[in-house]
Amino acid sequence: MRLYEYEAKALFARHGAPLLKGRVAKTPAEARDAAAEIGGPTVLKSQVLTGGRMKAGGVKFAETPPEAEVAATAILALEIKGQKPRGVLVEQRAPVAKEFFAAVTWDGRRKLPVVVFSDMGGIDIEEVAEKHPEHVSRTHLSTLLPFSPHRAKEAIAAVGISGDDLTRLTPIVATLIEVFLRYDLTLAEINPLGKLQDGRFLVLDGHVDLEGDARDKHAKLLADLGVGKDETREARPPTPFEIRGAQVDASDHRGVAGNVKEFDGDLGLIIGAGGGSLTLFDAIRKHGGRPANYCEIGGNPSVKKTCELTRLILSKPGVKKIAVMMNVVSNTRVDIVARGVIKGCIESGKKPAETIATFRIPGAWEDDGFKILRKYGVDYCDRKISMYEAAGRAVAKMKAA
Amino acid sequence: MSILIRRDTTVIIQGITGREAVNLTREGLDYGTKIVGGVTPGRAGRDVYGVPVYDCVRDITSRTRIDGSIITVPPRFTRDAVFEAIEAGVKLLVVVTERIPRGEVAQMVELARLRGARIIGPNCLGILSPDEAKMGGLGGPAVNVRRAFTKGPIGVMSRSGGMTTEIANTLSAAGLGQSTAVSIGGDAIIGSTYAELMPLFEEDADTKAIVIYSEPGGRMEAELADWVREHRSRLPIVAFMAGRFMDEMPGMRFGHAGTIVEGRADTTADKIERMKAAGISVAERIEDIPALVKERLKGH
Numbered sequence: 181m182r183l184y185e186y187e188a189k190a191l192f193a194r195h196g197a198p199l200l201k202g203r204v205a206k207t208p209a210e211a212r213d214a215a216a217e218i219g220g221p222t223v224l225k226s227q228v229l230t231g232g233r234m235k236a237g238g239v240k241f242a243e244t245p246p247e248a249e250v251a252a253t254a255i256l257a258l259e260i261k262g263q264k265p266r267g268v269l270v271e272q273r274a275p276v277a278k279e280f281f282a283a284v285t286w287d288g289r290r291k292l293p294v295v296v297f298s299d300m301g302g303i304d305i306e307e308v309a310e311k312h313p314e315h316v317s318r319t320h321l322s323t324l325l326p327f328s329p330h331r332a333k334e335a336i337a338a339v340g341i342s343g344d345d346l347t348r349l350t351p352i353v354a355t356l357i358e359v360f361l362r363y364d365l366t367l368a369e370i371n372p373l374g375k376l377q378d379g380r381f382l383v384l385d386g387h388v389d390l391e392g393d394a395r396d397k398h399a400k401l402l403a404d405l406g407v408g409k410d411e412t413r414e415a416r417p418p419t420p421f422e423i424r425g426a427q428v429d430a431s432d433h434r435g436v437a438g439n440v441k442e443f444d445g446d447l448g449l450i451i452g453a454g455g456g457s458l459t460l461f462d463a464i465r466k467h468g469g470r471p472a473n474y475c476e477i478g479g480n481p482s483v484k485k486t487c488e489l490t491r492l493i494l495s496k497p498g499v500k501k502i503a504v505m506m507n508v509v510s511n512t513r514v515d516i517v518a519r520g521v522i523k524g525c526i527e528s529g530k531k532p533a534e535t536i537a538t539f540r541i542p543g544a545w546e547d548d549g550f551k552i553l554r555k556y557g558v559d560y561c562d563r564k565i566s567m568y569e570a571a572g573r574a575v576a577k578m579k580a581a
Numbered sequence: 582m583s584i585l586i587r588r589d590t591t592v593i594i595q596g597i598t599g600r601e602a603v604n605l606t607r608e609g610l611d612y613g614t615k616i617v618g619g620v621t622p623g624r625a626g627r628d629v630y631g632v633p634v635y636d637c638v639r640d641i642t643s644r645t646r647i648d649g650s651i652i653t654v655p656p657r658f659t660r661d662a663v664f665e666a667i668e669a670g671v672k673l674l675v676v677v678t679e680r681i682p683r684g685e686v687a688q689m690v691e692l693a694r695l696r697g698a699r700i701i702g703p704n705c706l707g708i709l710s711p712d713e714a715k716m717g718g719l720g721g722p723a724v725n726v727r728r729a730f731t732k733g734p735i736g737v738m739s740r741s742g743g744m745t746t747e748i749a750n751t752l753s754a755a756g757l758g759q760s761t762a763v764s765i766g767g768d769a770i771i772g773s774t775y776a777e778l779m780p781l782f783e784e785d786a787d788t789k790a791i792v793i794y795s796e797p798g799g800r801m802e803a804e805l806a807d808w809v810r811e812h813r814s815r816l817p818i819v820a821f822m823a824g825r826f827m828d829e830m831p832g833m834r835f836g837h838a839g840t841i842v843e844g845r846a847d848t849t850a851d852k853i854e855r856m857k858a859a860g861i862s863v864a865e866r867i868e869d870i871p872a873l874v875k876e877r878l879k880g881h
Contacts, residue, residue: 286683288800291690291770323687324695364682366769393656393838394682415832439835454767454837455741458796458824459867461835465826474835478743507747508729510721511604543746544721563728563750566868 202271211252435481445470453478486520514549583710700772706742733758755871767837
């Protein structure tokens with residue numbers, strides 16, 4: 181879960197990292213006031229959860245408060261990669277002599293945190309690593325031993341930095357590491373980490389990703405930063421359909437009807453679980469089908485939960501049929517899912533036999549499930565029909581309808 | 582034979598009195614697994630389907646040799662439970678629990694390395710050696726397990742628990758039994774990756790080929806490709822890659838926690854490329870796997 185730049189900086193500042201004077205503004209007037217408060221030239225930056233702001237026109241410079249107001253008006257109206265800005269960060273402008281890069285992330289292979297440091301900041305670090313490997317250091321951290329700042333020092337010294345620069349950079353990189361470890365981050369990055377002409381070092385831009393599964397653990401931090409509980413922080417905000425999907429899942433603790441995502445197709449999907457959903461979604465698309473949604477049912481959802489999910493999907497304009505499919509299940513009960521989807525069809529005023537394009541969930545309690553499906557004349561597949569074939573059957577029915 | 586677990590493997594369940602754990606106990610016992618004890622703090626003296634419950638792992642390990650532990654406790658207690666088992670000398674930990682932040686998983690992995698223990702999971706359905714034993718919910722109740730899993734020469738590793746059963750079922754239907762199937766877990770950091778389990782299958786004389794199920798996110802497939810190339814593995818590998826549609830939708834969350842594509846991680850197309858370059862066959866559909874395996878076995 182990505183934080184906005186101003187939130188990332190607020191987090192760094194709480195732990196003592198040095199920042200430029202600045203604050204986030206929601207309106208052009210607020211931006212003017214912020215610029216007046218800061219005094220002198222300012223930089224204004226669009227607060228969106230994506231890179232490439234400079235290129236898109238999301239970063240502007242101002243000499244005076246009225247200029248800042250004009251710049252903020254333009255930035256606040258500008259969508260970047262489909263995102264409306266959350267606000268505009270108004271910051272003091274400082275003469276930068278040199279830019280550095282510091283980040284902590286996970287090395288998935290070593291299964292340890294790794295500090296990546298470079299004295300060539302400001303530009304794409306992957307490119308620096310490729311062309312100038314001697315300018316990038318990688319320093320792994322233990323997750324069991326307590327963190328000690330000498331690891332930060334070693335990371336910096338490894339690219340050939342000594343003198344005052346080394347002693348001034350060390351506490352900033354150490355702070356970055358401490359923040360990473362303390363808040364279950366998956367990325368903590370300062371880029372650029374600027375050296376001013378007077379020799380001081382400052383955080384010029386920051387990027388923080390917090391692990392989704394650690395949100396509850398750090399609820400207080402997120403509340404302090406002003407992050408709403410319902411903000412998904414994905415590539416696009418959730419649609420009303422998706423919010424209702426989450427409500428269906430939350431309404432009953434039994435089983436999962438999770439991760440409902442909206443697509444613009446016409447075939448409703450009740451599919452599961454993690455891997456099965458990915459496999460089936462690919463299969464539908466390969467057959468030329470157009471999914472109306474994605475979801476992941478699993479665990480052992482109640483009849484009510486499956487029924488509500490079915491009703492939600494059938495309420496989406498343009499959805500005429502649903503396909504109910506999973507891999508061979510062992511914990512989810514086939515009969516309960518069958519009851520749920522049939523009930524959902526009937527409560528939506530539709531005939532199950534016409535609405536359910538196909539039902540392919542083999543496994544636990546399948547004989548009872550198949551009996552119910554037969555009673556309502558619903559087409560179903562046993563385990564002899566592959567997931568791919570079942571998806572093809574559903575798509576063919578959509579095309580014939 | 583099999584890897585990791587056999588008929589005589591002794592197992593405990595941590596969190597045994599929980600709803601899911603009670604099911605796991607029943608399923609495991611029905612399948613013939615030697616579940617000799619369970620742990621739930623404060624519940625010593627009870628039993629679950631005849632399996633005695635203790636307060637501490639050491640209460641069991643002090644009396645008898647324990648080979649493995651199935652850990653199914655809430656996320657915020659999981660690290661402690663894993664540490665307890667490792668420090669009590671248990672060498673195989675199957676962590677079923679999901680939604681554990683990866684920093685805590687990394688701590689478990691680091692301690693396991695220090696103590697020479699192995700972790701499977703988290704966020705997995707466990708291990709199953711057909712006709713031998715199972716640790717975890719893989720395959721479900723014994724009657725369902727026997728319908729999908731059969732004994733044979735194929736090692737299975739999968740990032741999805743449900744798809745482990747689907748693949749075993751497809752292999753069994755084609756007459757290809759399994760030596761051991763491992764649901765390795767769906768998280769970004771897991772105890773044992775494909776490449777880390779390969780040496781075990783390599784040493785198992787009865788395993789003749791490997792089938793893996795893979796997903797977007799992470800570098801696990803690249804790691805496997807490197808391992809295969811560096812070790813000149815005797816085992817042909819057939820892979821299936823799910824979630825190809827995710828290549829077109831960066832920044833959206835689908836599937837397991839580990840499928841989130843971060844930074845310049847591999848796309849599914851990249852992963853397929855890398856695996857093919859290392860000599861791994863990539864199946865377009867699950868049902869194509871048996872024919873590919875048979876074709877690869879011919880050359881051996």
